[in-house]
Amino acid sequence: MKVFEKSPSFYEVFERKSGPAKEATHYCPGCGHGNIHKMIAEAMDDLEITERSVFVSPVGCSVFGYYYFDCGNFQAAHGRAPAVATAVKRSNPDAIVISYQGDGDLAAIGTAETIHAANRGENITVFFVNNAIYGMTGGQMAPTTMIGQRSTTTPLGRAEQIHGNPIRMAEMLATLPAPTYIERVAVGTSKQIMKTRKAIRKALKIQKEGKGYSFVEIVSTCPTGWKMDPVAARDWLVDDMLKVFPLGVFKDESDNVDEGTWDRSFEGFVPDKVNTYLDRMKSPFDVTEELDLVKDLNCKFAGFGGQGILTLGLFLSQIGMRAGHQVSWFPAYGPEMRGGTANCSVNISRDRIGSPLVDRPNMLVVMNQPSLDAFEKDVVDGGTIIVDSTIVEGKADAKRLNVVALPASDMADEVGTTKVANVVILGAVVAATDAYEPEFVESTLRAVIKKQSLIDMNMEAFRKGYDFVKNGN
Amino acid sequence: MAAKTAVDVPFMEVNGELCKGCQLCVGVCPKTVIAVSEKLNSASYHPAYYTGADCTGCGLCFYACPEPAAIRVVKP
Numbered sequence: 001m002k003v004f005e006k007s008p009s010f011y012e013v014f015e016r017k018s019g020p021a022k023e024a025t026h027y028c029p030g031c032g033h034g035n036i037h038k039m040i041a042e043a044m045d046d047l048e049i050t051e052r053s054v055f056v057s058p059v060g061c062s063v064f065g066y067y068y069f070d071c072g073n074f075q076a077a078h079g080r081a082p083a084v085a086t087a088v089k090r091s092n093p094d095a096i097v098i099s100y101q102g103d104g105d106l107a108a109i110g111t112a113e114t115i116h117a118a119n120r121g122e123n124i125t126v127f128f129v130n131n132a133i134y135g136m137t138g139g140q141m142a143p144t145t146m147i148g149q150r151s152t153t154t155p156l157g158r159a160e161q162i163h164g165n166p167i168r169m170a171e172m173l174a175t176l177p178a179p180t181y182i183e184r185v186a187v188g189t190s191k192q193i194m195k196t197r198k199a200i201r202k203a204l205k206i207q208k209e210g211k212g213y214s215f216v217e218i219v220s221t222c223p224t225g226w227k228m229d230p231v232a233a234r235d236w237l238v239d240d241m242l243k244v245f246p247l248g249v250f251k252d253e254s255d256n257v258d259e260g261t262w263d264r265s266f267e268g269f270v271p272d273k274v275n276t277y278l279d280r281m282k283s284p285f286d287v288t289e290e291l292d293l294v295k296d297l298n299c300k301f302a303g304f305g306g307q308g309i310l311t312l313g314l315f316l317s318q319i320g321m322r323a324g325h326q327v328s329w330f331p332a333y334g335p336e337m338r339g340g341t342a343n344c345s346v347n348i349s350r351d352r353i354g355s356p357l358v359d360r361p362n363m364l365v366v367m368n369q370p371s372l373d374a375f376e377k378d379v380v381d382g383g384t385i386i387v388d389s390t391i392v393e394g395k396a397d398a399k400r401l402n403v404v405a406l407p408a409s410d411m412a413d414e415v416g417t418t419k420v421a422n423v424v425i426l427g428a429v430v431a432a433t434d435a436y437e438p439e440f441v442e443s444t445l446r447a448v449i450k451k452q453s454l455i456d457m458n459m460e461a462f463r464k465g466y467d468f469v470k471n472g473n
Numbered sequence: 474m475a476a477k478t479a480v481d482v483p484f485m486e487v488n489g490e491l492c493k494g495c496q497l498c499v500g501v502c503p504k505t506v507i508a509v510s511e512k513l514n515s516a517s518y519h520p521a522y523y524t525g526a527d528c529t530g531c532g533l534c535f536y537a538c539p540e541p542a543a544i545r546v547v548k549p
Contacts, residue, residue: 004535004546021516023491023542029518030495041541068541190501190533197536223495230495376522 007041009050010068017067026064032187032220033062036129036196040098041069043201047208053096054088056081058110061136062101062129079110082117085124090264099126104134105261107143107167114169118213121178123262125203125217126371128169131222139225143167146244149291151225160207166244170217174250180212180262182251186219188238192247202254210260212253219245291323292441293350297433298358301345301425302375303367305333308422312365314346315426319436319444320348328356341370348435363433365425367408371396376401384432386425404432404469411464420461427465438466483530483548485523491543492520498534498544507534 013022027033044050054072057065058081066073072095077082085099105270106114106128114463116123122275133151134140138151144166148157158166170184181203196218203214219241221233228236277290299316303309310331328347334340345358362383364427369392376396379385384402390409397403406428412421423445442459449455485507487498492514499507504527514520521544530548538544 002530002532002548004532004544004548006542006545010541021487021491024493024540027539029493030497034541035536038536038539038541190537193533193536198491230497231500234497234500252545435509 003184007045009039009041009044009053009070010037011070014067017064017089017343025068027061028222029225029355030221030223030233031061032131032218032222033129035187035193036127036218036220037065037068039193039197039200040100040127040204042197043204044069044071044096044261046201047096047204049096049204049208052094053098054085054092054326056085056088056099058095058099058101058105059103059136062100062102063136065100075326079105079108080113081105081110082113082122082124082126085126086117086120086122089122089124091125093263096204097124098204099124101126101128101136103130103132103142104137104140107169111143115173115176118173118179118215119176120288121180121213121262123207123210123212124214125207125263126213127200127203128215128217129220129301130217130245131220131225132166133225135225136224139222139227143358144169144245146241168245170215170245170250173215178213179215179251180253180257181206181214181249182217183249184217184219184245186237186242186245186247187221188219188234188242192238195247206254210262210338211257212262217245219247222422291325291436293320293323293325293348293435295362295433295435296350297346297348297363298361299346299348299363299429300343300358300361300375301346301364301365301367302371303365304340305340305342307342308365308419309342309365309367310344312422312426312429313346315423315448316346316348316429318448319430319441320346322444322447323436323440325349326351326353328353330356330358341368342370343375360371363429365429366392367421367425372396378403385465386432388421388425390421402432403426405467406468408465411468412461415464416457417459420458423461424465424468425461427467428469429465430462431466431469438463480547481529481549483546485528485530485544485546487521487523487535487544488545489514489520489522490516491540492518493540493543494520495519495539496521497537497539501533501537503531503533504529 055069056074059078081099085097089097132144141151145158174182184201185199186192199216203216207216219313222231301309317327317329328350330345333342333437347353365386367388385396387405388408389405390407408421408424411424513534531543532546535546
């Protein structure tokens with residue numbers, strides 16, 4: 001006896017669905033999604049994969065896939081279903097991952113993800129439901145909308161000169177070497193529906209056997225968006241859409257690929273492994289005790305790119321971190337690697353930091369003239385401004401601000417290289433703020449400076465800057 | 474609605490409350506044994522129904538129907 005009835009891969013009652021009709025779908029009368037859902041569910045039953053299937057719902061009318069399929073479910077951001085599916089498959093290779101997407105999702109917003117997942121040959125199955133319109137959002141033109149087809153955004157019909165031609169995704173993806181199986185089917189006539197049923201099963205079987213990427217484009221209907229009754233919509237699909245979207249197999253390597261070829265599994269979430277990794281990522285020094293911080297520091301460091309401005313900020317934040325304080329470091333720079341302007345904001349605080357930006361610094365370092373001109377006025381009254389007097393000719397307002405002018409670049413040259421001017425400045429910053437003991441800073445620098453051969457030079461540079469401020473030499 | 478228990482002839486049945494009246498099943502039936510009710514269901518659709526004889530149990534209406542549970546076909 002053969003019984004055609006609701007698949008056990010569907011929930012018995014659609015509890016997640018709002019409203020009273022908990023056994024009916026949310027789809028409009030005559031919508032192709034329902035047919036396709038039924039055939040996917042049936043294939044899951046027959047291939048015995050329901051328990052390990054993960055259905056990735058996109059954005060679109062089928063966003064509510066998780067109402068219906070009694071398997072693992074993900075709801076991805078618009079267009080990102082193939083990327084999410086990739087992650088699910090790779091971290092859980094036993095899962096049968098189904099990326100179910102409409103034309104707006106797959107062929108417009110998620111074009112990049114779609115093409116690259118196909119190009120990588122991910123062992124996932126993509127069901128592309130092409131109904132030539134954005135249904136859920138109210139019937140706007142989609143990439144697959146037909147020439148002449150009216151939509152809310154093409155009220156006079158899609159025009160090639162204005163909107164381009166409908167995109168044929170199956171043909172496009174078939175040009176790539178990686179995909180295993182690409183077919184276009186339709187849910188128009190009964191014959192077409194039965195072919196769709198076959199294609200869905202084949203695609204899932206390919207994934208189950210580890211044979212790679214399978215893609216089934218299903219030409220479907222949107223009676224509501226097309227403003228047609230369901231029967232007329234199926235007729236339009238058959239008579240008109242299939243002229244632009246011819247049915248057929250565009251690629252099928254399934255007989256030429258060995259089972260298990262596309263095993264790209266890696267160990268996913270293994271807590272011990274994650275912890276080992278995090279241990280390795282720990283900062284190179286221990287936070288042993290929380291040091292006092294007399295005053296929160298809101299610093300702006302500015303100069304030319306290449307002067308070590310950003311590194312200066314990093315060093316200070318690392319010192320603060322090691323002292324157990326809250327820190328933030330926020331760089332801002334132009335596209336040039338050298339020679340452009342660069343600045344960074346550093347907050348060091350006893351309390352949690354709301355914004356990493358520093359608009360009103362109480363500590364400003366300027367290592368070129370434009371930075372002095374740009375930022376001096378922002379410093380709060382009584383704030384400190386440290387100027388590299390080797391480079392900056394202008395004078396800061398000594399009445400309003402605590403001005404420290406030191407020839408940092410010259411002092412760095414004396415140490416051996418101009419490159420350590422930023423560490424000379426760091427010495428001055430630490431001395432001027434009395435935030436941390438110099439020994440504490442030195443031990444931190446030893447931990448964070450990567451090149452051991454440069455440590456001595458940096459120590460000397462730091463001391464020079466520190467002593468200059470403390471002792472005036 | 475036909476009985477669900479042991480049968481010796483094929484039949485289809487429609488859950489009139491879940492049917493949305495799209496009529497896709499009506500058009501695909503090779504024997505034209507599905508009709509549309511004049512009555513409305515609680516969702517305000519005219520549901521399809523089996524006229525009562527000559528169903529071959531081919532299942533085409535089941536696949537044409539977008540609703541998971543609206544149509545059931547039994548072929549002994």
